[in-house]
Amino acid sequence: MKKLLLFTLVAVSLGTTAEAQFSEFADNPSASQFTLSSEANTLQIGGRVSGFYETRILKDDSNYLKKSHNGWGVKDFDMDFLGKTASKFVYEFHISLIDLVSAAATNNTANPANSGIKAAYIQYKGWPVHIKFGYDKVPYSQGSMSEVWGTPYWSHANLYGGDLFSRRDFGLALNYRFMKDRINLYAGAFSGMGENFFQYGNDASGTFEYIGRAEFSYPAKMKYHIIDQENSPTPVFRIAANARYADKTQPKGSSINVDAPDASGAYGIRVISGKRLAYGFDGIVKFKGFSATVEGHMLQLKPTDTLDGLYNSTTRSKNNNVVNAGGLNAGLNYNWEKKHSVFSAMYEGFNANDLYPGTQEWLYLAYAYKVSGFNSVFKIEYYKPLTEDKVQNPLHYTDQIRVGYQIVF
């Protein structure tokens, strides 16, 4: 606790002097991203560097003394290359240097879902339907599609952070917008292996995961920004519904759990040997600096093997060959632009498997002081499990705080 208070005081002093320290970021005309232009091509080079001090308040558990989460944490060492051509092609290559280094140093065992590549795609925007091919975020879940660096939080919420469903994948995606871009439709076919695509490639089933999403915004189109940085003079909202389906029933002799053990994620439900349907909704409203978000997801999993661990040894009469999961997330934010401040609060509750006892509830509180928007920002996040799922996600801590700084260039 003393260490936390000391660090907080250091962070405060840094934060209050940061405007001078990083003044070149606001004043230098060549700050922020860098762009190169030729006759028919434009290439932008950007990136993000951020890190924090993290502390977890450990439970009074004499058998657990590990304090590896009480110390420094690196969030981003990212580089991004975004190009556009006069013939209406867009291409992007986004890499996380810290993930690349970690993967190389640990033979990709530290966090196999973070391969180091966050985007690598080409897109054609010359037709009414935009076509994207490659690796990028999939069009599912507002929270997942929105950048966390543009909020006071340090990471995405658990519900859409990648444990229940993948956030990125390799595949083909179509996007069509009409009615002044107020209606926005997505459809795509992806590998279904999510962030583990680079580790395992396609699975043995030879099938895709299909994802669709429909959005309606009014009275104007909306981008995937959670905070109302524009202090919208009129209320603006978006509602959306999305779904994703994959039948990864494996051929004889193959098993996702054996062939791609990391792909199924923390709860074993991100990719399964069998049929998997996920559907959900989300919404956001912004007005005069306030923004409120809500989203919910349901998952219906049908593992082919009746002895699959997801069934938790329950009888067929009890489980009906279906495992359900899902949850709800709601957030409230206020952008106090005059004071360069953003306040955020978020609640979520979810059940990662209804055949196991227990559910999870989490509370997030966060504050950001914007020295130069979210390009140069001090952020503090408080994170608390309100209800612990002692079977599927046993915890050794009761609270977590992260205090740090972020630069986007």
Next chain:
Amino acid sequence: MRKLIALLAVALLLISSGKKELAHTKFKFADWKSLKGIPEPSDIVYDSATGHCFIVSDHGKLFECDRQGNIIKKAKEEGQDFEGVEVKDSFIYVSDETPRKVYQYRKSDLSLVKVFPVSWGGAMNRAFESIAYNATKQCFLLVSQQPIVIVEYTTDFKEIARYPFKGVRDISGARWHKGNLYLLSNLDACIIKCDPVNYEAKAYYQINVLNPEGFMFDDSSNISITSDDMQRLYFFKQLPTIQ
């Protein structure tokens, strides 16, 4: 509880370090009209010689319209990402943000005359959002969106000087009117009246438009503002006099 107190202390200390700013005079629109057929309208300029206005779109298109924004004519030659438009003599000048170019069109038939390369090293989509002609200094002005820099150019687009501008978070439009430069901020939703020589801010007018991208003054000094996200043209009266 101690953690909460520490968190609140951080927030209060940071908040208390804010700066004082010039007062903003409120300025509300009187009417609006949908801009049909003009996707993502980004700037508008009025031509007193014809009574028409010219509107550019993020889709790289230039339109000649009536005062209400109804399309009369469309330029055949397109660019990538038109963000600023200005009329001078018998030509129209358009800023293409992504490739950093200025297009010179003939006003009479909207034919493309010449393309001038201009230089901006910042973010691809935070470059020259606006173009205006400074009649006092007899030079063109290209204004970058973020960070804000007013760049003076000769009439054949050779760079003369750069003036960093502070006070708002971004600039999406620029217009010359009766001896003053006026700037438009999208994120802060305001019009700023600036000194014609050193471009220092003299007055701020807060507007109630979402995503204002470009603006014009007509012969009676009434203002019209284009909104990209709303795809609308908002009609205002004259700027209020500041006491």
